[in-house]
Amino acid sequence: MKLSESVKSISYLKAHASELIREVSENKKSLIITQNGEAKAIVQDLESYEQMKDSLTLLKILAQSSKSKIDGKFKPAKKSFQDLRSRTKELE
DSSP states (O other): OOGGGSEEEHHHHHHTHHHHHHHHHHHTOOEEEEETTEEEEEEOOHHHHHHHHHHHHHHHHHHHHHHHHHTTOOOOHHHHHHHHHHHHHHHO
C-alpha cells in the first residue's frame, strides 16, 4: 500500500470500517486517519502494535542502563552473582 493510499478521512473510515480493518490486519500496514484535513489518528494491526510496544520497552531499558552506567550506578556481574548467592542462602 502506497503512503497516499494509507491516508483516509474519518468519514471514509466510518463508511468502510470492516474493509479497512481487514486490509490493515492482512497487509500489516498502518492507516493515517484525518479529520478536517489534519492527521489525527493511526489505525494499526494488533501484532505490529505489540511489536512496536516491545521495541519501545527494550529501548527504554537500554536508555536506563546507559544512564545508570554513566551515573556510576552499577556493579560488576561477579559481585551481583555473589550478592544473589548470599541472599538465597539467607532464605534457606
